[in-house]
Amino acid sequence: MRRSHLLVVEDDVEMRGVVSLALRSHGYDVKEAATGTDALSHIQARTPDAVLLDLGLPDIDGFVVTACIRQTHDFPIIVLSARSEEQHQVRALDSGATDYVTKPFREGELMARIRAALRRPVPMLERRELVVGDLRIDSSEREVFVRGVRVAFTPTEFELLEVLARNADRVVTHRQLLRAVWGAEHLDEVRYLRVYVKLLRNKIERNPARPERILTTLGIGYRLVSTGAPGAREGD
Amino acid sequence: MHSLTGALRGSGLAALCVALSTGLSLVLCAHTHVADLAMIHLLGIVFLSLRSSVRVSIVASLVSIALFDFFFIAPEFKFAWSDVESSLTFAGMFVVAAVVSTLSENLRQKEQEARAAAYRAEALREYNLELSSARDVRQLAAISSRHLRKLFQALVIISLQNADGTLETFEDQSPRSAARAHGAWLKREPVRAELGSGMEIWVPLVGIHSTLGVVGLEVPRRFERDSTQDRLLSACASQFATAIERVELAGAVQRTQLEAEGERLRSSLLSAVSHDLKTPLATMIAAGETLVARGGELSEPAARSLLVSMVREGERLSRLIQNLLSVARLEASRVELRRTPESIEDIVHSALEQFAGRAGAPEIDVDFDDDLPLVSAEPLLLEQVLVNLLENAARYAGPGANVSVGARHAGAAVSVEVADDGPGIAEHEREKVFEKFYRGAHTTKSDGGVGLGLTICRAIVRAHGGAIAVRERNGGGALVEFTVPLAAHGHEPATEVAFS
Numbered sequence: 001m002r003r004s005h006l007l008v009v010e011d012d013v014e015m016r017g018v019v020s021l022a023l024r025s026h027g028y029d030v031k032e033a034a035t036g037t038d039a040l041s042h043i044q045a046r047t048p049d050a051v052l053l054d055l056g057l058p059d060i061d062g063f064v065v066t067a068c069i070r071q072t073h074d075f076p077i078i079v080l081s082a083r084s085e086e087q088h089q090v091r092a093l094d095s096g097a098t099d100y101v102t103k104p105f106r107e108g109e110l111m112a113r114i115r116a117a118l119r120r121p122v123p124m125l126e127r128r129e130l131v132v133g134d135l136r137i138d139s140s141e142r143e144v145f146v147r148g149v150r151v152a153f154t155p156t157e158f159e160l161l162e163v164l165a166r167n168a169d170r171v172v173t174h175r176q177l178l179r180a181v182w183g184a185e186h187l188d189e190v191r192y193l194r195v196y197v198k199l200l201r202n203k204i205e206r207n208p209a210r211p212e213r214i215l216t217t218l219g220i221g222y223r224l225v226s227t228g229a230p231g232a233r234e235g236d
Numbered sequence: 237m238h239s240l241t242g243a244l245r246g247s248g249l250a251a252l253c254v255a256l257s258t259g260l261s262l263v264l265c266a267h268t269h270v271a272d273l274a275m276i277h278l279l280g281i282v283f284l285s286l287r288s289s290v291r292v293s294i295v296a297s298l299v300s301i302a303l304f305d306f307f308f309i310a311p312e313f314k315f316a317w318s319d320v321e322s323s324l325t326f327a328g329m330f331v332v333a334a335v336v337s338t339l340s341e342n343l344r345q346k347e348q349e350a351r352a353a354a355y356r357a358e359a360l361r362e363y364n365l366e367l368s369s370a371r372d373v374r375q376l377a378a379i380s381s382r383h384l385r386k387l388f389q390a391l392v393i394i395s396l397q398n399a400d401g402t403l404e405t406f407e408d409q410s411p412r413s414a415a416r417a418h419g420a421w422l423k424r425e426p427v428r429a430e431l432g433s434g435m436e437i438w439v440p441l442v443g444i445h446s447t448l449g450v451v452g453l454e455v456p457r458r459f460e461r462d463s464t465q466d467r468l469l470s471a472c473a474s475q476f477a478t479a480i481e482r483v484e485l486a487g488a489v490q491r492t493q494l495e496a497e498g499e500r501l502r503s504s505l506l507s508a509v510s511h512d513l514k515t516p517l518a519t520m521i522a523a524g525e526t527l528v529a530r531g532g533e534l535s536e537p538a539a540r541s542l543l544v545s546m547v548r549e550g551e552r553l554s555r556l557i558q559n560l561l562s563v564a565r566l567e568a569s570r571v572e573l574r575r576t577p578e579s580i581e582d583i584v585h586s587a588l589e590q591f592a593g594r595a596g597a598p599e600i601d602v603d604f605d606d607d608l609p610l611v612s613a614e615p616l617l618l619e620q621v622l623v624n625l626l627e628n629a630a631r632y633a634g635p636g637a638n639v640s641v642g643a644r645h646a647g648a649a650v651s652v653e654v655a656d657d658g659p660g661i662a663e664h665e666r667e668k669v670f671e672k673f674y675r676g677a678h679t680t681k682s683d684g685g686v687g688l689g690l691t692i693c694r695a696i697v698r699a700h701g702g703a704i705a706v707r708e709r710n711g712g713g714a715l716v717e718f719t720v721p722l723a724a725h726g727h728e729p730a731t732e733v734a735f736s
Contacts, residue, residue, distance in 0.1 A: 086616060087574075104554050154732035191577045191723070194610055198579065209581070209604060215589075216582035218615035219574075 003029045004118055007048040009039040009065070010080065011058050015103075019052065019080075022107050023114075036060030040068060048075060050117055053097070055081040055088050063092045070096035076117035080105070086219050093173045093220065100171065100220075116169030123166075132168045133213065133226040135204060137161065146204050153203065156181060160196050161204075164214065164224035173221040197222060246288045250296035253284040258303045270308055274325050277304045281329055285337035297333030301326045349464075356468050359387055363472060367479040376483060380451065380476050387468065388455050393417070396441075396449035396480070403449065417450045426470075434458065439469055441477040448480045512556055516549035523549075555627075559688050562620055566695040573617070573699055577610040577723035580643050580650050586615075587622035588641070591630075598630050601640035608643055611650050612723040617696045624689040625654040625716050633658025633713065649702060649719040657713040666706040670694045693718070 006028045010016040013034075020030045031048065033039040036057045043051070051069065055062030066077055076098035081089050089100045098117045101110050130137040136145040139162065144153050153161065163180045164172060175187050182192060197216075201208045215223045257280030261273040277300050285293040302315060305326070309317045317323065363383045370376045377394045384392045395403040395417050403421060405414070420427040420438035424447050427438040434456045441448040451473055459465035523542040531539060581604055591597055611618075622641070629639045633656035642653045661669060670690050697704040697718045704718035 104550065156732055191610060194577055194579050194582075209602060211585060216579075216586055218583060218586045218619055219576075 003027060004049040005029045005031070005046070006114070007031045007033060007039060007042055007051045009033045009036070009051060009057065010054040011035065011056070012054075015054075019110070022110070023052075026111055028114075036062075036065045039065060043069060043073065047073060050076040050078060050098075050114065052078050052080055052114075055079055055092060063088065063095050063097075066092050066097050067095050078113055078117050090173055090175075090220055093171065094175055098170060112169075119169070121167050121170070130162070130165045130168075132165045132224060135161075135165065135213070137165050144204075151203050154199075156196060157199055157203070160193075161200055161224075164222060168224050168226045171217045171221045171223045177221065193222070243292075246292045250284055250288060250292050250299075253280045254296055254300045254303065256280065257300060258307065261304070261308060265308060273308050274304065274329070277301070278329050278332060281333045282336055285333050286340045288337065290334070290337045290341050293333050293337030294330075297330055301329055304329075352464060356464070356471075359383070360468075360471055360475065363387075364475055367475060368482075370479065370483065372487075373480055373483055376476065376479050380472070384451065384453060384469075384472060387472070388453055388465070390456070391454035393452040393454075394449065395421070395452070397421075397447065417452055420452075421447050421450045428461075430458065437469070439473040441473055441480065443477050443481050448477050451476065513553065516553040516556075519549045520546045520553075555623075558620065559624070559692050562617065562692050562696065563688065566692070566699055573614045575612045575614055575700075578613045578615050578618070580604075580608055580611050580618075580652060580720065583613070583615050583618045584622060584641055584643065584652070587619045587626060590619070590623055591626045598633075598635075598637055598639050600626065601638065603640065603642040605644040608645055608650055610723040611720040613700055613720050618700070618720065621693045621696050621718065622652070622654065624693050628689055628716075629654055629656035629658070629714070632656070637713075646719065649721050651717060651719045653715055653717045655709040655713060655715040657709065657711065660708055660712060660714045661706050669706060670704070690716075 006023055008016055008019050008023065008030060010019065010032075011034050016032055016034070020032055023030045031042055031046075033042050036059045039051070039053070042048075053062055053065060057065065060068075062079060062081070066079070069075075069077060077096065079089060079092045079097045079100035080103060081092075081100060082103050089102075093100060099113050101113050128138060128140045130139065134147045136148075138144075142153075142155075142158055144151050144158065144161065159181045160177065163177060174190050174193055177193055178187050178189060181196075182189065186192065197214060198208075201211050201214055204213050205211045213225060215225055217223060257277045261276050264276070265273060281293070281297045281300055284296050288296070305317055305322070306313060306315055309322050311318070317326075363379070366379045366383070367376060370379055373396060377396060381392045381394055384390065393405065395405045398404050403417065405417075416427050416429060416436065416438050420440045424440050424442055426440070429436045431454065434454065435458045436452065436454050438450050438452045440450050453469070523546045527534070527539060527542055534542070584602065584604075588600060588602070591600075626639065626641070630637070633639065637656050637658050639654070639656045642655075644651055670693075693716075694704050697720070701721050702719040704716065707715045707717060709715040
């Protein structure tokens with residue numbers, strides 16, 4: 001199998017060096033860019049399989065770079081950002097970034113995010129059956145099996161779970177979820193999500209008081225994880 | 237219109253006076269002396285002179301004298317007389333009319349001026365009073381616009397100088413008048429232009445150091461340079477200018493105070509934390525250098541332990557910086573929390589997840605009420621409160637301690653507790669532990685604490701409108717409890733039935 005080609009966009013020399021080294025040691029083919037302009041010309045020369053993008057670049061804002069890339073490409077963009085830039089992360093995700101990792105990050109977490117991002121999301125029209133860990137979702141029959149047992153879902157619960165499952169292992173922002181399930185006029189009703197995520201957890205978590213499947217990313221969104229639960233199968 | 241009806245009324249009164257005195261004399265002439273008749277005419281003239289203008293009084297007195305001569309002085313029914321005595325009488329009547337009317341007119345004018353002056357003084361006082369209550373330039377402009385419009389019955393345009401030296405206009409104006417405004421601003425002198433029956437006048441607002449702006453009036457009637465109107469306008473303009481300078485000065489003073497306050501906070505923080513910032517860095521650099529210089533000679537476990545301490549110290553530094561950033565943000569003059577409806581369970585889980593990855597983190601019991609309502613919070617800040625409390629519990633309760641987190645619905649808030657079964661916090665320390673850089677009795681220099689954790693917790697909880705306190709846990713140990721207000725009731729999603 002071909003080695004995945006990644007572009008690391010980061011202005012800090014040390015950080016760029018460490019990330020690239022870690023990626024190469026995991027068998028990725030890595031190119032480096034120090035500025036937004038640099039990154040865009042790299043992408044034009046050779047389309048990477050994914051980009052790791054620092055939000056605080058010296059020349060162009062991270063979300064502007066994201067928007068530029070999204071005009072012509074749909075490969076995954078993983079945003080690297082300091083935690084205090086939480087509002088920026090949401091903006092970057094809403095404007096097309098695939099996932100984000102906060103600095104300082106652990107190597108294992110970064111690699112897991114890259115693996116998840118490189119697995120393409122399942123488009124809404126494709127794939128009748130989705131398997132995410134111990135969940136099996138049948139889109140045509142609108143049935144959900146939790147650890148092999150069929151569980152009844154309301155239409156909204158089902159749609160919410162389906163959006164999360166199609167983006168398994170990736171954070172989906174509040175606005176993205178609200179738009180997909182409730183529509184564009186309810187983008188600020190975070191309360192809906194709180195209520196429905198709780199309902200979903202009650203149905204799919206082994207222990208709803210300690211969720212392991214639907215994880216909250218504070219201030220940003222939710223992530224349905226395919227691994228981590230004991231005995232879970234790899235989702236794809 | 238006003239002066240015309242006034243003149244008509246004056247002439248009417250004059251004609252009535254003259255007719256009355258002549259008529260009365262005609263009735264009485266058969267029974268009295270001519271001198272008495274002269275007195276009747278004189279009384280009429282004096283009466284009229286007290287009320288009418290000089291011009292009307294003089295004309296009326298001449299008519300009165302002519303009629304007196306015509307009817308009562310021989311030769312009668314002719315405008316002629318023969319004796320010196322009559323000449324003196326006529327001259328006396330005329331002089332009385334002239335003197336009395338001049339005096340009374342002066343008096344009336346003085347009175348009118350006094351009344352106008354009192355009105356202006358009152359208007360200026362009111363204007364000044366309102367100006368002194370304004371807190372910013374925008375309010376000053378609104379107040380001035382309203383008062384000037386009332387005082388001068390005029391259209392008012394106010395342009396004020398911006399920080400960048402350009403003029404900002406508070407109402408629309410034509411390019412032509414904009415040019416005049418600019419002219420007055422540059423010249424620091426009023427600029428006038430005639431406008432039909434009225435006029436346009438631009439008065440600069442002259443401050444101590446610079447021209448602060450321009451006030452433009454479009455008045456229906458012209459007024460002369462140095463007239464009372466003109467003086468009133470310049471008095472208003474100077475009050476306006478003084479008020480602008482007062483507001484700007486007050487703003488500058490406040491900014492300076494805030495800066496000084498911030499500076500003080502920064503320097504105290506810096507001196508207190510520089511040690512705690514440098515220690516982990518020193519460890520990381522020393523360990524790294526050892527590995528670089530003698531990596532080959534070190535045994536595998538020795539090299540590994542150096543690497544582990546580098547990671548641990550890095551994490552410590554990262555937490556410290558996170559706390560410092562929060563302090564800086566919360567202690568800045570105005571903190572605007574980005575609050576959303578949040579589930580406290582989610583925030584606790586996120587904090588536990590962050591905490592669980594650390595070396596030596598104890599197992600934590602979680603106990604929530606069923607169906608906890610949503611709270612209104614900025615989630616990452618509350619997460620930081622929980623991480624700090626968990627860290628304290630793990631750090632001070634010692635290895636093998638039991639740490640628990642609980643949350644329950646309490647009135648208009650959710651109450652969260654973090655408890656441990658360690659040595660607890662002595663009663664006299666329970667308030668002090670929230671003070672900046674205070675370290676409790678059980679702390680040691682090397683435990684990695686700075687004395688900021690609880691200070692930050694309290695600042696965050698208070699910013700949310702909640703309260704935080706330390707108690708003794710049932711059965712011994714420390715318990716920190718804090719409250720977070722509930723989220724307002726918003727739209728609830730409709731309940732649905734599951735399909736099966």
